[in-house]
Amino acid sequence: MSPTLSEQIVLVTGAGRGLGHAIARAFAAAGARVVVNYRASRAPAEALCAQLGDGRALALQADVTDPAAVAAMLAAARAHFRTPVTTVINNALADFSFNGDARSGAEAIAWEEFDAQFRGSVRGALNTIQAAVPGMREGGFGRVVNIGTNLFQNPVVPYHDYTAAKAALLSLTRTMAADLGPAGITVNMVSGGLLRSTDASAATPEAIFDLIAAGTPLRHVTTPEEFADAVLFFASPWARAVTGQNLVVDGGLVKD
Template sequence: MTKPLTDQVVLVTGGGRGLGAAIATAFAREGARVAINYLKNKGKAEALAKDLGPNALAIKCDVRATDNVASMVREVTETLGAPTTLVHNALADYSFNGDGRDDLKTLTPDHLTSQFETAAIGGLNTIKAVRPGMEEAGFGRIITIGSNLVQNPVVPYHDYTAAKSALLALTRTAAVELGPLGITVNMVSGGLLRTTDASAGTPEAVFDMIADNTPLRRVTTPAEAADSVLFFASPWGRAVTGQNLIVDGGLVFG
């Protein structure tokens, strides 16, 4: 079964800013109903929902908490309809600044746990919450947001990369289990995007270096990464599941 984007109800975690906001905007542009999840950025999320129109909803939820996620999905269902599409984009607070990162001397288990809880456990909670509605409909699209650092950890952001690696594994195992139900599960892995809150601390020289080493000779934008997410939700991606699409202008192959 397929559904055009105009018939989809899309839940975007971490949707109030950065890449998440670009993803929500892209789906709304194509006519989908969009729920914009946020935790701390109420003002940005509500402003975005207002800009996107009556088929958009801003909703607060901590994706790390199972009960909160279940309540969020119930509210989305009551307001917009049962989610047909989940984009798990939520990110624990992070700054991509190689000079300010924790190395193996200063890294603690709490650093890993913080990233893991939002990426992997948040992914599990949201997948479990939307599954019943998707299973009943015989249709579902789940897209997780990863990182090209998993394939090429050129800067060793240990905690962030480990969490995204776990999310990639969950994406692939979920694809195996949910495929027979008509639900596809894929990942879109961006590189350093120009610009989000997380990449705001990145020195300009780093952006220039990435551009110089990328076949397209420029740094990928949030809007460009968001458009790739649409592919997995669209009818054109109906036969694709368990895949990780790297969207970084060709910086990382494979």
């Protein structure tokens, strides 16, 4: 029987703010113990842990692109909770503003912009998975959920670097699922569109939110809290036979 959410130790990367904040809250509300990872957002990360209370949340600083820092974070989490991390949510995002008017177009974008996104999305996820897998193997159970985007199915905005990195992360999701499945570790992705609202989407004009809402069957732009519900599904016992999948959560805007 798969552990319930309340039995899991969950690492949420980039949880100091935005979507990660909402995901960490959702896991804590379900009874899980949560590692709130942050790179620079120390004050909001620590404030969140204080709000969650009862010693069930721990704020830990680490740049997920640094494998040594990630390994130290996993070790600190294990020492604090006296058991390994069971569940990894790869949410951390390299600095990015979701404002199409401010992004580099096809003729101007530089490889360095792609490199920054690949390091944040793919290298960051690789580091956390590799650091967490030994503990998962030890317990015979593991859950990895990578955060993706619906833009590689519906590239309506020229986020070339961000979208390419998330597409690569989907490939990593599927190859890791095949590799780690025999150890009882599932690897899935939850992909959203624009969320209303996070720090990353704060620069998005209101007219764009309204346009997206009008294009969905629900006539609604997904919130971080709604997105977090789908992340919890993949970590829950109800998803114990699901791996290598990508679930698009955007109100029905994109059909995968």
